[in-house]
Amino acid sequence: MVARHLVTRHGARNLLLVSRRGADTPDARETIAALRAEPGVRVTVAACDAADRDALAAVIAGVPADRPLTAVVHTAGVLHDAVVEAIDPGDLDRVLRPKIDAAWHLHELTAGTDLAAFVLFSSVSGVNGAAGQGSYAAGNTFLDALAQLRRSRGLPAVSLAWGPWTSTSGMTGGLTATDLRRMRDAGLLPLDAAHGLALLDAAWQRPGPALRLPLALSLPGVRRAAHEGRALPLYRELAGSAWRETTAPGTDAGPASALDRPGDGTLDQLLAGRSAQDQETALLDHVRAHAAAVLGHRDGRRVEPARTFKELGFDSLMGVELRNRLTAATGHRMPAGLLFNQPTPMAVARYLRTRIGPPADTAAGTLDEGIGRLEALLASTPADPPDLDRAVTRLRALLARCEERYATGVAAGGDVADAAAGDSGDEDVRAALRAASVDEIFSFIDQEFGTGRREHGE
Structure with missing residues (x-):
């Protein structure tokens, strides 16, 4: 292509083409013949x-x-x-x-x-x-x-x-x-x-x-890379001050996350006060988004958390790119063997939580996670009257014990929980719990422990 351009655009008439295979180079014979067909052009080929x-x-x-x-x-x-x-x-x-x-x-x-x-x-x-x-x-x-x-x-x-x-x-x-x-x-x-x-x-x-x-260069692409901490200083200068701005509505910004801007406090804000499980979930979303970008996907949901990176289509070079992305996104240098030692997106998310995450709110996390699992189990269990009656009886007894333990230390706010506000209403509380419906019991859990539940019958 370059030799032809020298002839047709710059008027070169004498060419010496040197390569290891000379005229046996793939497609060389056709190229040489086309060049020699040009008026006054002489071509010498050397192996x-x-x-x-x-x-x-x-x-x-x-x-x-x-x-x-x-x-x-x-x-x-x-x-x-x-x-x-x-x-x-x-x-x-x-x-x-x-x-x-x-x-x-x-x-x-x-x-x-x-x-x-x-x-x-x-x-x-x-x-x-x-x-x-x-x-x-x-x-x-x-x-x-x-x-x-x-x-x-x-x-x-x-x-x-x-x-x-x-x-x-x-x-x-x-x-x-x-x-x-x-x-x-x-x-x-x-x-x-x-x-x-x-x-x-x-x-x-x-x-x-x-x-x-x-x-x-695509300036929108350069700005996006700069915004995500992946652009070199040369390209950031080309992007100008606009790289600091968020992407305009309607444009494709790639994987956007709080982890894309290390050092601005958003990572701590993202993870602080969350349970260990919630921290892992948030970090997993970001790992999947970056993995999707490396694979060329636009949606992190296409990256299955439990599949190995090899199964997802990663090669060693893609692994290096993902590691570099996570280093830039978190502000913490990731080890060279990150994907070898943490072979799935879920494993990487757990590693990130232990490496960079703030201490989890363990007590609240344990309660929230346990209540969440209980709620999900109730929602998925067939409404068999004998089993449901036994479950409700046990839940009412459990709530009674919780009320006795936390009545003096938790600020409550209404309905069943109002009965837990003072020491003098123990019998009233127990009576209220015994008479409460399933909805009222879960309302009590929500108010006391701050959980956001699904309706138990969903």
């Missing part, structure tokens, strides 16, 4: 590993004197995504040789050549960092530094830190729909061919710094 200095020197030495090199465009790149612990020296070599070794050899072997341009195809991963692309990011950062070095020596150079492209290539072919969706959520849009080539022209031909970032 050469540019990371092999001697082999590359031989290719450059073979350039005809009447058609000297005037520009170098280095586009090579190999991806091998993996977390750092899984990268071995062989993996590192496969990624770095085409980037670092080849670019350095081109720099040294053309140092005495009167070049008009020395263009390096880098990647925004070297600027942003990218989950699972530590070796690839390092190789691209080297290209960025090489461009700076050449500039400092008065040599032409520009390093283009590309964002993703829509067209499939060696670098983008491995991106899944989920990968692209995550990029969009971060505000990074894929470039189509026309847009990418226009940015190539602008970056190559206009004066400016040695490192350029040809990107397509």
Whole structure:
């Protein structure tokens, strides 16, 4: 694509195409034939590993004197995504040789050549960092530094830190729909061919710094990422002051939660005074929302709490992204093995409660949870008169004991509970409890312990 653009847009008539497989590179023959069909265009194809200095020197030495090199465009790149612990020296070599070794050899072997341009195809991963692309990011950062070095020596150079492209290539072919969706959520849009080539022209031909970032950004996406604490400072500056504002009504803000804004007190407000169970429920909602965003879902309810992350579709890189999201959301650094040790969303929520949650309101929590379970059981039990009569009798006896214990320490407010307000009305209270209906009994529980119940017959 770039070679064709140099011919059709910039009038190049002599091309030397170098790759490890030469004309045997996939789709190369069709591309070469199309280029040679252009009037006056001569194309030379060399099979050469540019990371092999001697082999590359031989290719450059073979350039005809009447058609000297005037520009170098280095586009090579190999991806091998993996977390750092899984990268071995062989993996590192496969990624770095085409980037670092080849670019350095081109720099040294053309140092005495009167070049008009020395263009390096880098990647925004070297600027942003990218989950699972530590070796690839390092190789691209080297290209960025090489461009700076050449500039400092008065040599032409520009390093283009590309964002993703829509067209499939060696670098983008491995991106899944989920990968692209995550990029969009971060505000990074894929470039189509026309847009990418226009940015190539602008970056190559206009004066400016040695490192350029040809990107397509979505400001709403950047603002959303900044709002959630996921955007880099560079992008936060691009988003401007609007990133501090809440998303406008009707727009898609992704997973919004009190955990998305660490350090503003909302986490404590969210969890304070709640029982352990309620804290876990609130945290689980947020874990599911972030997991859904990583998976490309818009709704956290699609993430089943008890299923393992592997069953949900997570790979190691997604696990890194979720861990980073939770670190940003909570303000607490999550351990590298978070999803290994806590393999389900529910397990992560429980871990977060013990790690960052304030102390649960244990006494109130125990009562609330127990009454809630009792209420749910009554609501789901068939109305069998003998069983119901026995249950009501036991509940009335239990309430009588509770009244005796708490009559002097709980401020009550009405109906059955009014009888519990003083020490002198014990017999009246017992009589009221014995005569109370099931609704009145649950009303007493609500008033005394502050529970929000369902109707017992629902």
